[in-house]
Amino acid sequence: MDRRGEMVELIGRLGDGPEVGMVAVARLRDLLDEERLFQVGEARRAGWSWAAVGAAFGVTPQAVHRMFAWLV
DSSP states (O other), rough: OHHHHHHHHHTTTTTTTTTHHHHHHHHHHHHHHHHHHHHHHHHTTTTTTHHHHHHTTOHHHHHHHHHHHHOO
């Protein structure tokens, strides 16, 4: 199963009680971190500026540059 399919499956488990939900949230966090890295890399390879990436995340260009400059 790909990352996005796993996310959809995990979201479906969120209503299954706190024990299952907490495990799902922890895994979703990891998957979202992976997806965020992938998307930032794709955006930069597509020519997006750090300002555009920052705007998409609601942070400054400097903040996203500090977090992701190592990607590209």
